[in-house]
Structure formats: structure tokens, C-alpha cells
Amino acid sequence: MQPMTEAMRNGPYEVVMLFDGSTMQHFAHKNGGEPGWALNEDEGSMTVVARTGSIISAEKFTDCFLHLEFRCPDMPEATGQAKGNSGVYLQGRYEIQVLDSSGWEVPGLGDCGGIYNQHSPLVNACKPGGEWQSYDIIFHAARLDERGKVIEFPRMTIFLNGVLIQNNAMLTGPTGGQLDDKMGEPGPLMLQDHGDAVSFRNIWLVHLPEEASTEYEPS
Helix, strand or coil: CCHHHHHHHHCCCCEEEEEECCCCCCEEECCCCCCCCCECCCCCCEECCCCCCCEEEEECCEEEEEEEEECCCCCCCCCCCCCCCEEEEECCEEEECCCCCCCCCCCCCCCCCCCCCCCCCCCCCCCCCCEEEEEEEEEEEECCCCCCEECCCCCEEEECEEEEEEEECCCCCCCCCCCCCCCCCCCEEEECCCCCCEEEEEEEEEEECCCCCCCCCCC
């Protein structure tokens, strides 16, 4: 069976490459201007430079399939939230935690793969610090009525290293540290600077149709 990401790449979708390892031109500092992160062209990655600020993609999206790879630094002396911390914010509003949570029997709301403070991972699929890991995320954005009221909250299905860790989890709103509260509007991908040298590579997405046809005309 084809890996899901390869199936998406080869399917009837246009792949939008956000970061291929050669340039950071598709990202900016969250407040505008140049990102302060380090580009590592030799390995095709970018790394957080502590306290330079989170970065956001120029691309904005609603429903999407997102793939990215990350590497937490190996920090054996650190514990808890100080152990290779970062975050992946869909639409700049909903954080999926990045953390070296390897070996922890029962992952919690703030551990790797958690939708921060809303949903713990179903299982711990986190690799040790220093190893590359992958997120594959199916995101269903919030739906609004004609008055701008949320009538359907956003949902996420997440695979960490190929293991299902969030199964159509519904979010009750932004998770904290968000860019804005404009649920239902398109938003960018935000990668968090939490002070640790977390690296990212191979970041791409496809925009998903928000609904399918309700008509059927047999041939």
C-alpha cells in the first residue's frame, strides 16, 4: 500500500510546497519582515534561533492536508515543557505540540502530538530527540453561518510517524498563543519559537475541497 503522503502527492491534488530546504521565501516573521531562523541547506532544514520569533507561511488555507517533518534537539538534562518545545499552528490558531515526549507511557495535553490543552494524543508515537519525525494532518476548518457565527467547529486527524494519534478531534476554539480569533477565515501555517532549537523540513500541503457534489448522473 502506498504511504499516505505519497498517495496525496500523486493524487488529483495540487501540492503547495512551503519549504523544500533551499529557501525560506515562503515564510516571514509573524509580525512581518524576514524570518530570523537558520537555513541549513546541507540537510534541507530550517532551525529555530531562540527568541527571534515565530514564523508564518505566506500561503493561507481552510481545509487542507499538511505534511511536515521536525526534529527536537536531544536535551537529556531537560524535563517537561523545556525538552525541545515548539508548535505547529494550523491557520495560526490551533497548536499541535512539538516536544520530546519519547518514552512517556501516558502522553498528556501538552505532549508531542497533543492539540494543546484540548486533546491528548491517543498513544505516544514520539521518537527520541535528535531523530526526524513526521506529522500528517487532515484539517477541517470551522464553518460559519451568514452572520459569522460558528456553526461547526474545526476538526483534526493527525498521524505522528505514521501512527494515528488524533481521530477527527473537534476543537472548541483557538488553543492559546494564536495569531487571531477569526475562526472560519483562511489562515497561515505558524511554526513556533519557544526557545529551543527545533528543526523543520519537507513542508507541503494540499487544499482540500470543502464539500463534495450532492448530484449523481450515472454514465
